[in-house]
Amino acid sequence: MAAIINQKENFFKGIVKENPVFVMLLGMCPTLGVTSSGFNGLGMGVATLFVLLMSNIVVSLIKNQIPSKVRIPAFIIVIASFVTIVEMVLEAFMPFLYEQLGIFIPLIVVNCLILGRAEAFASKNTLFSSVLDALGMGIGFIIALTLLGAVRELLGSGSIFDIKLVAENANTFILFILPPGAFIALAYLAVLFNKISIKTS
Amino acid sequence: MSTSSIIVSASPHIHADRTSKKIMYDVVIALIPAFLISIYIFGFGALIVTSVAIISCLLFEYLIQKYLLKTTISIGDGSALITGILLAFNLPSNLPLWMVIVGSLVAIGIAKMSFGGLGFNIFNPALVGRVFLLISFPVQMTSWPTVLENNTVFADAVTGATPLGIIKDGLMMGETMTDLSSKLPSQMEMFLGMTGGSLGEMSALALILGGLYLLIRKVISWHIPVTMLGTMAAMTGIFWLINPEQYVNPLFHILTGGAILGAFFMATDLVTSPMTKKGMVVFAVGIGVITVVIRLFGAYPEGVSFAILIMNAFVPLINSNFKPRRFGAPIKSKIIK
Amino acid sequence: MKKKESTLINMVAAMLLITLIAGFSLGFVNELTLEPIAKSKLDQKVNALKLVLPVFDNNPVAAMILLKVENVKDSVEVYPAFLNDAFVGAAVIGTSEKGFSGLIKLMIGFKPDGTIQNIAVLEQKETPGLGTKIKDAAFINQYRDKNLAIFNAKVKKDGGEIDGLTGATITTRAFSEATQMAYDEFIKDTAFISKSKN
Numbered sequence: 001m002a003a004i005i006n007q008k009e010n011f012f013k014g015i016v017k018e019n020p021v022f023v024m025l026l027g028m029c030p031t032l033g034v035t036s037s038g039f040n041g042l043g044m045g046v047a048t049l050f051v052l053l054m055s056n057i058v059v060s061l062i063k064n065q066i067p068s069k070v071r072i073p074a075f076i077i078v079i080a081s082f083v084t085i086v087e088m089v090l091e092a093f094m095p096f097l098y099e100q101l102g103i104f105i106p107l108i109v110v111n112c113l114i115l116g117r118a119e120a121f122a123s124k125n126t127l128f129s130s131v132l133d134a135l136g137m138g139i140g141f142i143i144a145l146t147l148l149g150a151v152r153e154l155l156g157s158g159s160i161f162d163i164k165l166v167a168e169n170a171n172t173f174i175l176f177i178l179p180p181g182a183f184i185a186l187a188y189l190a191v192l193f194n195k196i197s198i199k200t201s
Numbered sequence: 202m203s204t205s206s207i208i209v210s211a212s213p214h215i216h217a218d219r220t221s222k223k224i225m226y227d228v229v230i231a232l233i234p235a236f237l238i239s240i241y242i243f244g245f246g247a248l249i250v251t252s253v254a255i256i257s258c259l260l261f262e263y264l265i266q267k268y269l270l271k272t273t274i275s276i277g278d279g280s281a282l283i284t285g286i287l288l289a290f291n292l293p294s295n296l297p298l299w300m301v302i303v304g305s306l307v308a309i310g311i312a313k314m315s316f317g318g319l320g321f322n323i324f325n326p327a328l329v330g331r332v333f334l335l336i337s338f339p340v341q342m343t344s345w346p347t348v349l350e351n352n353t354v355f356a357d358a359v360t361g362a363t364p365l366g367i368i369k370d371g372l373m374m375g376e377t378m379t380d381l382s383s384k385l386p387s388q389m390e391m392f393l394g395m396t397g398g399s400l401g402e403m404s405a406l407a408l409i410l411g412g413l414y415l416l417i418r419k420v421i422s423w424h425i426p427v428t429m430l431g432t433m434a435a436m437t438g439i440f441w442l443i444n445p446e447q448y449v450n451p452l453f454h455i456l457t458g459g460a461i462l463g464a465f466f467m468a469t470d471l472v473t474s475p476m477t478k479k480g481m482v483v484f485a486v487g488i489g490v491i492t493v494v495i496r497l498f499g500a501y502p503e504g505v506s507f508a509i510l511i512m513n514a515f516v517p518l519i520n521s522n523f524k525p526r527r528f529g530a531p532i533k534s535k536i537i538k
Numbered sequence: 539m540k541k542k543e544s545t546l547i548n549m550v551a552a553m554l555l556i557t558l559i560a561g562f563s564l565g566f567v568n569e570l571t572l573e574p575i576a577k578s579k580l581d582q583k584v585n586a587l588k589l590v591l592p593v594f595d596n597n598p599v600a601a602m603i604l605l606k607v608e609n610v611k612d613s614v615e616v617y618p619a620f621l622n623d624a625f626v627g628a629a630v631i632g633t634s635e636k637g638f639s640g641l642i643k644l645m646i647g648f649k650p651d652g653t654i655q656n657i658a659v660l661e662q663k664e665t666p667g668l669g670t671k672i673k674d675a676a677f678i679n680q681y682r683d684k685n686l687a688i689f690n691a692k693v694k695k696d697g698g699e700i701d702g703l704t705g706a707t708i709t710t711r712a713f714s715e716a717t718q719m720a721y722d723e724f725i726k727d728t729a730f731i732s733k734s735k736n
């Protein structure tokens with residue numbers, strides 16, 4: 001850990017090279033569960049980014065005070081607290097999004113992306129690196145979820161970010177807004193993403 | 202073997218000492234009687250839907266192999282041809298043609314090529330295409346033209362429900378089998394194919410003829426079809442004996458819907474069914490049970506395609522539990538679960 | 539970076555501290571959001587009521603009455619609406635368990651004579667693309683401004699006047715059943731409902 005960490009790399013790795021969804025396949029539950037439209041994906045992405053950022057900050061700050069045997073429960077409490085805060089704030093000020101995301105908000109607690117970054121990164125790195133890591137990972141997660149949501153919405157409902165592109169009674173691929181469509185769309189997006197990122201690097 | 206023929210890959214191919222190409226064309230021959238019947242019943246629509254499905258399956262396979270995978274083109278092996286025919290057999294004969302094309306793309310692109318092409322696909326491609334369409338376009342996929350009417354035009358004809366649909370709907374409304382029996386076609390009509398339904402599942406007689414041809418040519422073994430239909434008959438028979446007012450008789454269940462088409466042509470797909478005879482029996486029992494459960498208690502009136510796809514997913518597990526005995530290995534009396 | 543030694547005492551202390559801080563901050567946020575949450579829940583209900591009822595100026599949520607009905611499990615919620623102290627109608631929650639995937643819950647707004655003002659779908663689990671079309675205006679419009687005393691709200695297939703949704707006859711039947719149930723309830727107790735201004 002003595003080596004100087006390239007902070008720029010620290011931020012950008014989460015977006016492309018170690019994209020949490022398309023490359024590391026972390027946090028599949030919200031990824032597959034709520035991305036039935038672009039807005040839902042974006043909302044879940046932002047909520048996750050917030051929790052990830054806050055938990056990385058707190059974990060990075062308290063990392064030297066926590067006895068290593070109880071570090072996981074301690075991280076979970078930190079994460080769960082922030083998730084509960086997000087849930088209450090959403091319910092109070094964005095009831096529409098709260099209703100759409102439903103059960104998946106409390107489930108952010110068990111999003112392995114967040115615990116994974118806390119354990120693998122924030123508990124071993126400085127505050128500044130952890131913030132950059134959380135931002136990079138969080139933005140990568142937002143991009144992935146929004147993209148997946150937009151693709152599924154386009155194919156499944158014929159609209160993009162709630163702007164209807166086809167006639168009211170047109171036939172759209174309903175399968176894509178149902179669970180199997182999430183798996184199919186995710187698989188092909190991951191293929192495309194990795195193909196592009198391999199080509200460009 | 203010329204370069205255009207199939208590269209033999211996973212072991213399911215080896216139980217016949219002929220090329221996969223010959224096997225594939227035997228299957229095509231076996232499907233001809235059912236196809237002729239469906240042209241007789243649905244007329245022009247059946248012909249158009251089947252041709253479009255075949256052409257688009259072949260075309261997608263060619264395009265994907267040439268431009269995406271950049272591998273040897275193998276559309277001559279007949280497997281895409283069969284996928285096209287079987288897909289069409291699972292569609293109503295008045296389905297909008299663009300949906301047929303989408304179904305072909307899903308069958309070839311997603312279910313077959315994404316897994317690595319023939320021999321590597323886990324799920325039966327034609328059924329994946331069919332289920333994709335069924336879930337995406339439930340209205341069009343469940344409106345069947347009435348038989349022997351309007352069969353010179355390809356259009357939205359008057360639509361009739363399938364026998365299974367009539368029963369599901371009626372029972373949900375609280376009617377009993379006695380009330381419903383007048384609305385149902387006779388068993389002879391179902392045997393010959395004079396009922397509503399998908400293009401190729403109509404005539405039990407024609408399908409059985411094709412199935413017998415495959416059995417005689419040893420393309421398929423009797424294990425899967427017999428076990429699957431037997432399981433269905435046994436299970437529906439038990440329910441029927443308990444309460445004939447709420448459950449229809451087993452013969453009806455076997456003759457109607459996709460049971461026979463599925464048993465002879467789709468569950469037996471060499472790539473997606475188990476390798477050993479014991480495995481096949483387990484596989485077919487599973488399909489039978491799931492089909493009956495969906496038909497009797499599920500939301501959909503018909504469950505054959507779902508059942509086959511679900512059991513397709515179990516094939517690797519079945520194969521690893523029912524390995525063929527190594528030559529010369531001692532016979533163990535271990536109970537395999 | 540050296541990991542901190544784990545002893546029983548420091549583990550207990552660390553966890554205690556973390557849970558305490560977490561507990562306090564959650565309590566604080568809860569205090570802050572309690573009121574907005576209650577308000578947004580009320581808003582949602584009022585918005586649904588505004589959609590299905592004629593113009594009103596009372597608070598139907600506060601005036602809500604529960605009626606016990608014989609053949610329904612739970613009591614039926616009725617929201618009476620008044621304008622300048624005159625009864626202008628009521629919203630009745632109609633339910634049916636006979637949907638394709640179970641419960642369908644509707645809010646049906648009636649004018650005082652029993653004519654349907656509008657219907658809002660509150661809960662449904664129907665098949666996307668088929669049964670979910672009960673939420674479309676084109677479908678609901680078939681019921682608007684109809685009085686079930688003279689209008690047969692059954693599906694055409696069952697001898698009524700409603701065009702069933704293609705491929706979702708069961709959903710349509712359940713929808714009509716829920717509407718009918720709410721109507722029967724409203725008609726039976728109109729006298730009581732119209733006097734229930736708080």
